[in-house]
Every structure is written in C-alpha cells, then in structure tokens.
Amino acid sequence: MDDETFAQALRRLRGNLSQRALARLAHCGKSYIGDLETGRRHPSPELAAVLDRVLDAGGYLVHLAMAPAAADVLQRAAALQQGLGEHLAAGPMSDAGVEDWEYTVERHGRATRYRSERPLLGELVDDFAVLQPLLSPRQRHSSSVRRRLTVVAARLSGLMALTLLKSGEPMARAWWRTGRQLAGVAEDRPTLSWIYAQEAYQQYYNGDMYGAVELGNRARRLAGGLPCVGPALAAPLQARAYAALHQAGETAAALAEAQSALDRLDPAERTASAFGYSESQLRFHGGNAWTHLGETRRARENHERALELYPASELTDRALVQLDQAVCLASDGDTAAAATHAVATLTALPEEHRSALIVYRAKELATTVPATRQKLPEVRELHEMLALPGGEG
Incomplete structure (x- = not known):
C-alpha cells in the first residue's frame, strides 16, 4: 500500500459495498463518493473521519486525507494545467508564442542525436497534443502566425515519423504523409524537401x-x-x-x-x-x-574520420559506423574479428539505444557470414546477442 492515494484506498476498502450504500452510511451523495474514488475531489477532514469509521480503516483514511499522496497533487495539477491550456488555446497567438514553438521543435531536432527513441516519442506526442487545437480553423491567428504554426506542425510530424522509423514502427508512413500535407499547406519548399x-x-x-x-x-x-x-x-x-x-x-x-x-x-x-x-x-x-x-x-578512411568528428553523445551513429567497420573486417576475410567487433559495439551500447536500425545492421552482418564460418564461437556469440537462429548449442 506504499504511495497509495486516498482514492485508491477508498476503492479498496469499500470492497463489495456499493457506492450508494457507502454514501448512505457516510451521509453524502453517491456522486460525491464517485468523485472521491476517481480523484476528482478530495475529502474534508470531517468526511474522511466518517468514512474511516464506517470502513473500519483504523485512521488510515484520515491520514491520507490530512497528508494527500503526491499522486493526488499531481493529478489535480494535471487537471489545472489542462484547463489553463484550453483557455490559452482559445485566443490568437502572438509572435512570441510561435517563437516558443519553433524553439521547441528545434530542441527536439537536436535531441534526436543523443536521446533514445521511446522517451523522445512520448515528448513529441505530448507536444503535438498541445499544438493540435492551435491549428484549428476556428483560431483567430494572423495569416503569418498560422503559416508559421503550420510549418512547426510539419516539422514536428517529420520528427514523429523519423522517431517511429528508428523504432521500427510502420506508423511512420502515415506521419510522413501528414508532414508533407502540412508543409504543402504552408507552401514551405525547404521543409517539404527535408521531409522527402x-x-x-x-x-x-x-x-x-x-x-x-x-x-x-x-x-x-x-x-x-x-x-x-x-x-x-x-x-x-x-x-x-x-x-x-x-x-x-x-x-x-x-x-x-x-x-x-x-x-x-x-x-x-x-x-x-x-x-x-x-x-x-x-x-x-x-x-x-x-x-x-x-x-x-x-x-575505413571515412569510418575513422566520422568517429573522430562525432561526439561521444552520438551513440546511434557511432554504433552504426562501428558496425560498418565490422562488415569491412568480414569483407576482408576476418570473420571472427568482425563478429567480435560487432558484439563489443552492441555490448557497449546502452540497451535503450539498441534501436531497430542498430539491430537491422547487426543482423545484416550476422546473416551474411558464409555458411562455412557460421559455427565460429565469435559468430555464435553474435547470433545469441541478436536472438538469431544458430546461436543455440
């Protein structure tokens, strides 16, 4: 019951007792009990004491009511923020507001170079949910502001598609299409070129x-x-x-x-x-x-120069370069060294950065090793890392 909210505790303690029956015992309305159990409302100390006594909670509900858990506060904060966001979205946007959105998209663009796909995708989805109502035809933006917001949406769509592509998600195709449509509406050829x-x-x-x-x-x-x-x-x-x-x-x-x-x-x-x-x-x-x-x-000349130029934070591209180095070793006939280099590359890469693109390239190497060398211990280790056939006993 660690970190249990008042709402969660009330639902648990009520058990098979109906909300209507509990409301009668606590001398309040059924809808009030419903609001308490969903977290939409927080009880007064007096009502908490009544509910605690009726449900034989031994003071637990009173404690939660006096010191609401962080989840309760966060839930109320989220509802408050959503309400303010809807209010702000109802009016025309200023140039400063558009500049903030343009900065946000640029920041996400930089983040693609060092952040793993899943957390970045979550942030992109959250931002698009806020941006979407601003694009409504009912918004009273100036033509300049509306065009700039549309370009922001096109670029954000492209980032969504790119992040989904790196994650191996087929939904990327739909986001490319959305990005092209938005860039076309804005008549922004550089953005449309970038998306293509x-x-x-x-x-x-x-x-x-x-x-x-x-x-x-x-x-x-x-x-x-x-x-x-x-x-x-x-x-x-x-x-x-x-x-x-x-x-x-x-x-x-x-x-x-x-x-x-x-x-x-x-x-x-x-x-x-x-x-x-x-x-x-x-x-x-x-x-x-x-x-x-x-x-x-x-x-090799290009590989070495790329690794000199890339900062350590560019985990994905550095790993792809190193996998290409492994392919070159295999092409030159040193299959064992190639497999060892690939395994070392994957091992050094944090798990959250082992994206579909990384696995794709490593599997290309593993599956193109000649059949006569598939039983080498180094190759078998690579197969085991990638969960490919041939890695078992």
Missing part, C-alpha cells in the same frame, strides 16, 4: 533502393537550387542506395553532390540535429556506401 529526404530513409531501410533514389530526387527538385538541408540529406542517402545496387559510378557521383550540398549549407544548418547535416554524417554515410561496394580502404 528523411522519408527516403524509410524506403532504404525497407529494402526499396529505387524508391529511396526517387524520393531523394524529389527532395532535391523541391529545393530548387536553394542551399537547404533537404538536398544535403538526400544525396548521401542516394549514394547508399546506389551502393546497395552495386552501381559504383552513381555512388561516387551522389557522394560528390552530397559534399557540394554540404558546402553550400549555412553554418547554422551544419549542426547535430535532425534539421541539419554535418561532415560527421557525410563521412558516416560515405563510409557506409563504400562498405556496401566492398571498397574497404575508402570505407
């Missing part, structure tokens, strides 16, 4: 390389030559898709275009954020492309 570039990753990780290339082209066309993040994201992803298709010439050309797009970005956009692109990411993506092509020397 990020969505290309969905196609890539689903194995549709031609689809990834097509969405990348769409992102680059929408940018219309503007120096924005969409093309900088799209070109290296296309390089990785071309590499998976074993098209070396197209891979090299896409990587050259990626470098050009990165060079043209404003310094503020060459940052560690879902809304930015940096040299560390280009080195990671370039290394991944060369890894797929079996160009292990060129891949």
Whole structure:
C-alpha cells in the first residue's frame, strides 16, 4: 500500500459495498463518493473521519486525507494545467508564442542525436497534443502566425515519423504523409524537401533502393537550387542506395553532390540535429556506401574520420559506423574479428539505444557470414546477442 492515494484506498476498502450504500452510511451523495474514488475531489477532514469509521480503516483514511499522496497533487495539477491550456488555446497567438514553438521543435531536432527513441516519442506526442487545437480553423491567428504554426506542425510530424522509423514502427508512413500535407499547406519548399529526404530513409531501410533514389530526387527538385538541408540529406542517402545496387559510378557521383550540398549549407544548418547535416554524417554515410561496394580502404578512411568528428553523445551513429567497420573486417576475410567487433559495439551500447536500425545492421552482418564460418564461437556469440537462429548449442 506504499504511495497509495486516498482514492485508491477508498476503492479498496469499500470492497463489495456499493457506492450508494457507502454514501448512505457516510451521509453524502453517491456522486460525491464517485468523485472521491476517481480523484476528482478530495475529502474534508470531517468526511474522511466518517468514512474511516464506517470502513473500519483504523485512521488510515484520515491520514491520507490530512497528508494527500503526491499522486493526488499531481493529478489535480494535471487537471489545472489542462484547463489553463484550453483557455490559452482559445485566443490568437502572438509572435512570441510561435517563437516558443519553433524553439521547441528545434530542441527536439537536436535531441534526436543523443536521446533514445521511446522517451523522445512520448515528448513529441505530448507536444503535438498541445499544438493540435492551435491549428484549428476556428483560431483567430494572423495569416503569418498560422503559416508559421503550420510549418512547426510539419516539422514536428517529420520528427514523429523519423522517431517511429528508428523504432521500427510502420506508423511512420502515415506521419510522413501528414508532414508533407502540412508543409504543402504552408507552401514551405525547404521543409517539404527535408521531409522527402528523411522519408527516403524509410524506403532504404525497407529494402526499396529505387524508391529511396526517387524520393531523394524529389527532395532535391523541391529545393530548387536553394542551399537547404533537404538536398544535403538526400544525396548521401542516394549514394547508399546506389551502393546497395552495386552501381559504383552513381555512388561516387551522389557522394560528390552530397559534399557540394554540404558546402553550400549555412553554418547554422551544419549542426547535430535532425534539421541539419554535418561532415560527421557525410563521412558516416560515405563510409557506409563504400562498405556496401566492398571498397574497404575508402570505407575505413571515412569510418575513422566520422568517429573522430562525432561526439561521444552520438551513440546511434557511432554504433552504426562501428558496425560498418565490422562488415569491412568480414569483407576482408576476418570473420571472427568482425563478429567480435560487432558484439563489443552492441555490448557497449546502452540497451535503450539498441534501436531497430542498430539491430537491422547487426543482423545484416550476422546473416551474411558464409555458411562455412557460421559455427565460429565469435559468430555464435553474435547470433545469441541478436536472438538469431544458430546461436543455440
């Protein structure tokens, strides 16, 4: 009964006694008992004493009424905050209010680089629940404020999709579509380009390389030559898709275009954020492309540079680079070292950061090991970590 609230204790102690019967014994209304049991109301000391005596609680209900548990207070605080939020959402928003939302979305974009997916997704859902009523046509916003709020919603939708994609959730597709629709309503081509570039990753990780290339082209066309993040994201992803298709010439050309797009970005956009692109990411993506092509020397140069540039907080990308290093070791014939490196990478990664993307890449390595080497102890250990067939006795 630790941390039990008054509402929980009252429900438990009432047992099989009906709310109506308890109300008669306590000389109050049935609806009042219902409100007490749901936490919508808190009892007076006098009523708590009556209920305590009727239910033979030995002073326990009086104690809870005199010192309400934290959960009671938090429940009442949540109800109060919701009411205030609904009141504030009923009027037009100021420029300062929009700026706060724009800052919130930028903060979430930076958080994608170091936070695990589940807690981040919860925060995104909470913020979208607050933002949604502000987008209602009934709101009396100025046209400028409404457009900016719509862009915020489009970017937040993209972050929702990206976070769901990393978690391996198919719902990501619906959020890409929502983000595109919102960016289209706002007529914001850089945001629409960014969403298409990020969505290309969905196609890539689903194995549709031609689809990834097509969405990348769409992102680059929408940018219309503007120096924005969409093309900088799209070109290296296309390089990785071309590499998976074993098209070396197209891979090299896409990587050259990626470098050009990165060079043209404003310094503020060459940052560690879902809304930015940096040299560390280009080195990671370039290394991944060369890894797929079996160009292990060129891949290693990119891997080493990426790990030099990435801060220790960039757990996901650093782990993916290290898994690519393991693939290169396997390509060069050192299967045992490859498996050992992959196991060490997964072991060092906190469990909450072992996302679907990490497992996807590690399984790629584990399942492509030649059959003649599947029984190596190091490979078996990797299979056991990934709960793959072949890891048992």
